[in-house]
Amino acid sequence: MDMDVLVLCHHVNTSHAEHVCAKIRRELNLMDVLPLALGHSGSLAFPHALSLLEWLMAGGTYRKAVCVLADDHFDQSSVMLPAQTAPLSIIEIMPQ
16 A cells, blocks of 8 residues: 555544554554544544645655544534445545
8 A cells, every 4th residue: 555644533532543543554564654643523533634634745755645534423513425424434635
């Protein structure tokens, strides 16, 4: 898998998201990838992840990211994604 940043937007109220992000990175053998965990908001953290990725990618060091959005439940306040009905989304981000 060719990527520079792994972002996990997880819906939890503890540091559990950090452990999940590290486990995903380890299981996929992505030890050179920058892991970022944005907890407490699930898919609602996605706009913040995009802002952070825009800033990281503007420097030129990071070129490709994968965001994993994990919600306990999707409801009317969650970010609506095209053709997405499950509480887990994986989105590839690359600069234009």
